[in-house]
Amino acid sequence: MLLKELLRDLEIEGLKGSDELSIEATTYDSRKVVNNSLFICIEGFKTDGHLYIKDAIKNGAVAVIVQKDIDIEGVTVVKVKNTRKAMAIIANDFYHRPSGTLALIGVTGTNGKTSTTYMIKKILEASGRKPGLIGTISNWIGDEKIDADRTTPESLDLQKLFRKMLENEIDSCVMEVSSHSLELQRVEKCNFQVGVFTNLTPDHLDFHPTIIDYRNAKKKLFHKTELYNIINVDDEHGRIIIDEINSLKTPILTFGVNNKADISAKNIVMTMKTVSFDMITPKYKGKIELNIPGLFTVYNALAAIAVTYAMGIEFKYIKEGLECMKGIAGRLEAVEEFKDFAVIIDYAHTPDALENVLKSVRGFVENKLITVFGCGGDRDRSKRAVMGEIAGKYSDLTIITSDNPRSEEPMQILTMIEDGISRTAGKYHVIKDRKEAISFALKSAQKGDIILIAGKGHETYQVINNNVFEFDDKKVALEVAREEGLL
Ligand SMILES: CC(=O)N[C@H]1[C@@H](OP(=O)(O)OP(=O)(O)OC[C@H]2O[C@@H](n3ccc(=O)[nH]c3=O)[C@H](O)[C@@H]2O)O[C@H](CO)[C@@H](O)[C@@H]1O[C@H](C)C(=O)N[C@@H](C)C(=O)N[C@H](CCC(=O)O)C(=O)O
Ligand SMILES: Nc1ncnc2c1ncn2[C@@H]1O[C@H](COP(=O)(O)OP(=O)(O)OP(=O)(O)O)[C@@H](O)[C@H]1O
Ligand SMILES: N[C@H](CCC[C@H](N)C(=O)O)C(=O)O
Ligand SMILES: [Mg+2]
16 A cells, blocks of 8 residues: 555645655554554653664664654654554554444443453354454454454554454454543544443543543543444443433443343342343343353343344344353353362452452352452552452452562552451451462362452463463462362
């Protein structure tokens, strides 16, 4: 594609050099530049892409997009106001506007995005569609699994994924839309059919100045949709968003349990491994039985039902798709090998998620509830004491341990959590090493107990001092149990 075609939709502040160049690749990372590349300089949180222009030229860049005054020879320099926004526009054009063809569904909210997207994918497949999926655990192009290092990829990576989906006869894509991605313009120029709001509770307040900024970031999704905006009316921020987007031409569909909603559930029955309810929509009703426990699972299922209802999918496919689900990796995932006591792996890493999952497990534990959890480093610090207090309130015993400390001193994080739990009567221990913490929990468990290992869910790594180590909660629990003769 010629550079001048890629520049067509940009507001250019300056151009030095030829725009007749053929561009064969585009990237925002100088280390990934190949011959005839366009290199886009992003001023980031850790470093600045403008510092790597010489590296990019050495690797074969023939043109650069900048937002600073750069004086450099041997390459075409295009100056714009905001290179992140420019990158999203270029990405959309370079990959020939894939979301104009792909039926794109975006799910945003503090918790439930991954769970809801997997449910939507199952229903779409049951109805005969070929959906792709983009999200925290991994990305899927049909049955091809692609590693995900972000919940929502950077615009250039996202549009490339969309294009690859179309090349593989994928007709729809359901994706998680994080607040970071909306704030950092990763989904700019994405043409969504449907947008979903699951809920909003404190998280990422290291990135968004206030909860209002956090909500306003999420709200951006509903200005990018054509068919429907689907909102959880039981969530207070959901009700505020409804008021604030009511004037948009995209119609709103609500879901909920406690408030009047277009899509709702009655007669909810929960067990350790399942939840069932009577689903009600304006056109049809029916019983749904899910092999995933938790009241919050009802909300995720209602969101998935609302999306597929809005897309005109028949009830029988909704029922079939949801009821064939066997569970979602790291989301209330029971480790089947344990018999006398249960071990459940969950991804809860926010106060609301931890409270939801503890309340759910409290509802079916026969004896003691033992919780093993920590909080990630280089993330929102304000949630640490809050989560400590929640763990102390709902657990019979808590073992506070490391999650992904990243660049932070692990004990500093554990002390902040301890500040919260010490405000409760809950018994607890602080054990920095996660494997030792899991071992302590396993050796403490009695018949009828449940051990909840929370915070990392599906993750197969642990980041300590910015070094990445292999660590999978489920594998470690089984390995320790076998070493201790508990299995
Ligand atoms: C805060 C944040 O989101 N940062 C993301 C952002 O980094 P950044 O813009 O700050 O980039 P930087 O590291 O400062 O580098 C600046 C620029 O220099 C370039 N560079 C750098 C070095 C070099 O040698 N050459 C070069 O060109 C980089 O490619 C980059 O374009 O862009 C990077 C490239 O896409 C991301 O990897 C990085 O994600 C970081 C690692 C991260 O942890 N993000 C998390 C917070 C995140 O995005 N989470 C959300 C929500 C998670 C959830 O709750 O589910 C998500 O969607 O994943
Ligand atoms: N609807 C919900 N409301 C509250 N908590 C939920 C809900 N759904 C799931 N959870 C809890 O939150 C955890 C994360 O769920 P999930 O991975 O679906 O959320 P997510 O929005 O994708 O999270 P992330 O932003 O980290 O990608 C689950 O392990 C569970 O403990
Ligand atoms: N994927 C999310 C959640 C990580 C959850 C927890 N394991 C942590 O490391 O904080 C993020 O990068 O913020
Ligand atoms: Mg997710």
